[in-house]
Amino acid sequence: MRELIRIHEADDPRIAEFRSIRERDLTGRDSRFIAEGTVVLRMLIGAHCAGGDFAAEKLLLLENRVEGLAALLQELPGEVPVYVASQPVLDAIAGFHLHRGVLALGHRRRNPAPAQLIESLPAKALVVAAFGISNHDNVGAIFRNAAAFGADAVLLDETCCDPLYRKALRVSVGAVLAVPYFRAGSTAEILTTLAGAGFSIWGLSPAGAVEIREVPAADRMVLITGTEGEGLSPEVLARVNTARIAQAPGLDSLNAATATGIALYGMAMAQGRL
Amino acid sequence: MRELIRIHEADDPRIAEFRSIRERDLTGRDSRFIAEGTVVLRMLIGAHCAGGDFAAEKLLLLENRVEGLAALLQELPGEVPVYVASQPVLDAIAGFHLHRGVLALGHRRRNPAPAQLIESLPAKALVVAAFGISNHDNVGAIFRNAAAFGADAVLLDETCCDPLYRKALRVSVGAVLAVPYFRAGSTAEILTTLAGAGFSIWGLSPAGAVEIREVPAADRMVLITGTEGEGLSPEVLARVNTARIAQAPGLDSLNAATATGIALYGMAMAQGRL
Incomplete structure (x- = not known):
């Protein structure tokens, strides 16, 4: 079974990149990005495992979504931490009601000319x-x-x-x-x-x-x-x-x-x- | 020049149908509807004037949009009132910042079997x-x-x-x-x-x-x-x-x-x- 790291406080520094993601979207970023929802997460993990252009850095999941994602999480290499939170904590982190409950931080491994x-x-x-x-x-x-x-x-x-x-x-x-x-x-x-x-x-x-x-x-x-x-x-x-x-x-x-x-x-x- | 009726208060009963339109969208309606934006307004006025299935009942415009809509408003029959408001009053009516500034209330004239x-x-x-x-x-x-x-x-x-x-x-x-x-x-x-x-x-x-x-x-x-x-x-x-x-x-x-x-x-x- 995959190790899960529980987050109790919205200001926990380990999940800082997921804070107020709506505003973050407006301000632009470096080569890191937020993937939202199961479909996008699956593509990110696929790219990560295949050595593609993109890698996953960390996941933040609503606690009751973990069971449904078990098979997908099995594919994820152990060095990518998986954080879980309750709905109130997750909403406080994201800055809005995140009913999908699936977030990942990814980055671009290489940027071909x-x-x-x-x-x-x-x-x-x-x-x-x-x-x-x-x-x-x-x-x-x-x-x-x-x-x-x-x-x-x-x-x-x-x-x-x-x-x-x-x-x-x-x-x-x-x-x-x-x-x-x-x-x-x-x-x-x-x-x-x-x-x-x-x-x-x-x-x-x-x-x-x-x-x-x-x-x-x-x-x-x-x-x-x-x-x-x-x-x-x-x-x-x-x-x-x-x-x-x-x-x-x-x-x-x-x-x-x-x-x-x-x-x-x-x-x-x-x-x-x- | 088209007669304009100025609205000073968000609770003016003459524009009651435009209040809190986001929530209204969630609750369903009779055969009346809110048209938003110039493109949709143009289609509504076209249907109204052609005796089509839809008619305009009233318009509510941001004051600084009136000049740009002058030609379109000329086509609108005189019995359809045109209300205008400042941005703060319009936002208070709609319940959110309405940057487009163009609203109309319409209804379906007939509903073919x-x-x-x-x-x-x-x-x-x-x-x-x-x-x-x-x-x-x-x-x-x-x-x-x-x-x-x-x-x-x-x-x-x-x-x-x-x-x-x-x-x-x-x-x-x-x-x-x-x-x-x-x-x-x-x-x-x-x-x-x-x-x-x-x-x-x-x-x-x-x-x-x-x-x-x-x-x-x-x-x-x-x-x-x-x-x-x-x-x-x-x-x-x-x-x-x-x-x-x-x-x-x-x-x-x-x-x-x-x-x-x-x-x-x-x-x-x-x-x-x-």
């Missing part, structure tokens, strides 16, 4: 590049879709929000911890590196030249997606092939996550990877 | 039926996707949550007020009515028989979508054609809104309606 990550991609590759996505739900949904359609990587330009934020991680159902990614560089730099690596580059736009399900297959394909309101900039669209998703006349009304899902599905089908 | 709505559909029709959707974001997203792909109606069984809830309305970008719908009846009743009206009925399932983009065209098609976790019940799947969305091996990982979007896109393309 953009050129290095792109170079490491297989000869047949499907990649998503997202430019200027500032909404945590949307960035999380992009990772979830990337995982669903077997994409090899997600490339975020430096203006995207951090996918390791608690809410983005949750919306991604932990896919942020499973799909290789970077968040660095300008859109111009990323496009140049992709072109140099032989990628067929497709940007989504309501005025795109090719309907998304008619995009021709290529060994290496990348989908570029922009912000929900403004979309991709004219500078980006001028440098790439453009694809559209047919919609009813009137407003361009798909949300960013759904548009990315439809486009990735089309490109993955074109490549015959599903 | 399910059989009547289905009968009124055109000979060439595309419809979404959603069973057991209890998440306001997902029900809102289903309406948004339905509008984006020109669906003629959304049919919700009686166990779905109310799409007129403030958050569902907002996620739908107001499409709930534009796409005809009902929320009534059991799944069995809805399926029987649809079959009687000549609909080709397709249910989404990870184990579906036909890949969604190969579903054959029919004049009248309906997409059935279920809850994110459990999906459609075996009883429903046994009565309908089943379609799948190909995904990478492992978890069935698309969210409900994205899955509905991909499926609706496929069916709308099959019908040649986009």
Whole structure:
């Protein structure tokens, strides 16, 4: 049976990183992050044990959640401490009512340079590049879709929000911890590196030249997606092939996550990877 | 210039319906609803003026939002009062900081019976039926996707949550007020009515028989979508054609809104309606 360390006081220094996690989310962090909920915890432990890009540092669980998590905790190496608390103590630590009762602190083991990550991609590759996505739900949904359609990587330009934020991680159902990614560089730099690596580059736009399900297959394909309101900039669209998703006349009304899902599905089908 | 009625006190009875709207959302309502934000307000005023299913009763605006809404307010018939308040008064009314500053009270003018709505559909029709959707974001997203792909109606069984809830309305970008719908009846009743009206009925399932983009065209098609976790019940799947969305091996990982979007896109393309 896994050793559990009981926390009685919200100000116990051993769980300091879990204090007031809502405010913490607003202030940005180093390469550490809070994983919330069983689904994300499972992905974190999976990455930890597989020697992936992410490692677990410590867990903080509601006492009555421990039994249901027993099998998962068995997989966790012994050097990662597991703290448990009652609901009142847990709520006092987190700063709000944490009904899920499952928190973990993780960190990024390594942060591959953009050129290095792109170079490491297989000869047949499907990649998503997202430019200027500032909404945590949307960035999380992009990772979830990337995982669903077997994409090899997600490339975020430096203006995207951090996918390791608690809410983005949750919306991604932990896919942020499973799909290789970077968040660095300008859109111009990323496009140049992709072109140099032989990628067929497709940007989504309501005025795109090719309907998304008619995009021709290529060994290496990348989908570029922009912000929900403004979309991709004219500078980006001028440098790439453009694809559209047919919609009813009137407003361009798909949300960013759904548009990315439809486009990735089309490109993955074109490549015959599903 | 539109007449504006200034509210100085949060307990003014003329704006009582806007008080503590967060709690109100939890308790359910009659056929009245709160529309929040400019996008939803625009759809409400559009429905009101076109004699659609929904009417506006009153508006409550942050004083500094009035100028930006002047053109929209011009369209609003004079009998709908427009109240304005300062930020502190508005926040005291709503019960939280309402930075958007745009609220409206609306009501449903008529509530078509399910059989009547289905009968009124055109000979060439595309419809979404959603069973057991209890998440306001997902029900809102289903309406948004339905509008984006020109669906003629959304049919919700009686166990779905109310799409007129403030958050569902907002996620739908107001499409709930534009796409005809009902929320009534059991799944069995809805399926029987649809079959009687000549609909080709397709249910989404990870184990579906036909890949969604190969579903054959029919004049009248309906997409059935279920809850994110459990999906459609075996009883429903046994009565309908089943379609799948190909995904990478492992978890069935698309969210409900994205899955509905991909499926609706496929069916709308099959019908040649986009």
